[in-house]
Amino acid sequence: MARRSDHSRNEIKQMALQAAENIVAEKGSSALTARRLASEIGYTVGSLYLVFENLDDVTLQVNARTLNQLSSKLDSVVSRHADTKRCILELGLAYMQFASEHPHLWNMVFEHQQPDDKDIPDWYQERINSLFQRIEEQFTNLTPAAASENALAARALWSGVHGNCVIALTGKLDIVGIEDIEKTCDVLIENFLTGWVQTHG
Amino acid sequence: MARRSDHSRNEIKQMALQAAENIVAEKGSSALTARRLASEIGYTVGSLYLVFENLDDVTLQVNARTLNQLSSKLDSVVSRHADTKRCILELGLAYMQFASEHPHLWNMVFEHQQPDDKDIPDWYQERINSLFQRIEEQFTNLTPAAASENALAARALWSGVHGNCVIALTGKLDIVGIEDIEKTCDVLIENFLTGWVQTHG
DNA sequence: ACCTGAACACCGTTCAAGT
DNA sequence: ACCTGAACACCGTTCAAGT
Numbered sequence: 001m002a003r004r005s006d007h008s009r010n011e012i013k014q015m016a017l018q019a020a021e022n023i024v025a026e027k028g029s030s031a032l033t034a035r036r037l038a039s040e041i042g043y044t045v046g047s048l049y050l051v052f053e054n055l056d057d058v059t060l061q062v063n064a065r066t067l068n069q070l071s072s073k074l075d076s077v078v079s080r081h082a083d084t085k086r087c088i089l090e091l092g093l094a095y096m097q098f099a100s101e102h103p104h105l106w107n108m109v110f111e112h113q114q115p116d117d118k119d120i121p122d123w124y125q126e127r128i129n130s131l132f133q134r135i136e137e138q139f140t141n142l143t144p145a146a147a148s149e150n151a152l153a154a155r156a157l158w159s160g161v162h163g164n165c166v167i168a169l170t171g172k173l174d175i176v177g178i179e180d181i182e183k184t185c186d187v188l189i190e191n192f193l194t195g196w197v198q199t200h201g
Numbered sequence: 202m203a204r205r206s207d208h209s210r211n212e213i214k215q216m217a218l219q220a221a222e223n224i225v226a227e228k229g230s231s232a233l234t235a236r237r238l239a240s241e242i243g244y245t246v247g248s249l250y251l252v253f254e255n256l257d258d259v260t261l262q263v264n265a266r267t268l269n270q271l272s273s274k275l276d277s278v279v280s281r282h283a284d285t286k287r288c289i290l291e292l293g294l295a296y297m298q299f300a301s302e303h304p305h306l307w308n309m310v311f312e313h314q315q316p317d318d319k320d321i322p323d324w325y326q327e328r329i330n331s332l333f334q335r336i337e338e339q340f341t342n343l344t345p346a347a348a349s350e351n352a353l354a355a356r357a358l359w360s361g362v363h364g365n366c367v368i369a370l371t372g373k374l375d376i377v378g379i380e381d382i383e384k385t386c387d388v389l390i391e392n393f394l395t396g397w398v399q400t401h402g
Numbered sequence: 403a404c405c406t407g408a409a410c411a412c413c414g415t416t417c418a419a420g421t
Numbered sequence: 422a423c424c425t426g427a428a429c430a431c432c433g434t435t436c437a438a439g440t
Contacts, residue, residue, distance in 0.1 A: 034414060044425055110371065111312060156365060156389040163364015164357060170311065184357040195395030235433060245406055
């Protein structure tokens with residue numbers, strides 16, 4: 001071997017990302033090792049470093065795929081619901097559903113910690129922020145008079161939904177199973193919105 | 202060497218736990234390695250396995266300490282506030298404050314994942330649950346008529362507060378700094394409680 | 403009995419060497 | 422030019438051997 005040219009650089013990259021996604025989805029992020037990933041695509045470790053900066057780079061790019069999937073799921077929810085309050089509820093449920101369908105992939109997005117000396121890439125940070133923007137838009141619909149406070153409300157509520165997800169999926173509580181998640185999520189959003197509309201509508 | 206008896210088994214254990222706590226608090230959970238921990242207390246790796254089952258055992262026991270600290274902090278909040286609504290708010294703020302004061306220790310509690318073949322020890326699960334019970338008691342004060350629904354409300358809201366913490370401290374959003382955390386936490390709790398009291402009071 | 407430290411099977415990452 | 426695979430500096434964990 002030592003010279004094959006079976007695949008272009010980009011082909012190798014895509015093969016690796018797909019394989020990485022499969023490994024994480026099935027076995028969790030700790031199963032994603034360089035040697036394993038390399039052997040999965042029929043190359044040696046060295047080749048991975050021709051295509052990626054390092055393993056963290058692979059993680060980030062798998063996360064980007066996950067965020068893309070989540071984004072389109074949320075977009076389709078928005079397009080299906082005219083009623084704003086209902087839409088926020090459905091966005092929350094869709095978020096939880098996605099997390100419970102892809103627990104390992106979803107988990108890797110949030111467990112990832114950038115080393116102190118390096119910043120999160122801009123393109124990555126933006127994809128995370130865009131998740132919150134969808135909710136913010138709904139709040140602007142719901143209580144236009146609240147103006148800038150809507151951003152705060154959106155972040156508070158959506159972080160809250162995320163927290164319900166975290167607690168449910170890590171099994172740190174007795175809440176286990178999708179029915180329970182949906183219930184607590186529903187309770188959180190319903191009551192928050194009732195309070196918010198009453199004081200800001 | 203090979204026979205010192207400078208310290209009893211229990212002394213070694215306590216020294217190791219204190220050293221582990223310091224390492225994690227300063228450098229984060231990934232800095233907690235067996236060799237490093239051993240050298241920190243002046244013993245070799247082998248000795249750690251005389252006192253702990255494995256590194257995961259060390260993690261669990263450091264987490265237990267963290268949960269103890271958090272618990273007493275929350276207890277003192279409860280004892281200082283007669284007004285229920287105010288008390289829930291202060292509990293939320295105290296939780297966030299604790300997390301932002303000990304981000305790495307707090308983080309390790311929730312990033313810990315038990316391997317599939319082993320269950321979380323009962324004593325550990327109970328300490329986590331007891332965190333939620335404090336809030337549940339406050340809800341029972343607030344809306345006694347709601348009865349069993351109070352447990353659901355407590356879990357929904359407290360998971361939500363936890364989520365605000367996660368998002369703020371992992372820096373995954375623009376929310377950074379304790380002022381912002383306190384603001385979103387306040388918004389979440391205030392509006393949730395307004396909605397809850399209105400529909401269940 | 404207590405503790406050591408070499409050994410084993412793994413990591414991520416690099417880079418001289420082969421075709 | 423493309424890819425390999427040995428090498429380096431690390432892991433967690435075990436256990437025969439030393440005092």
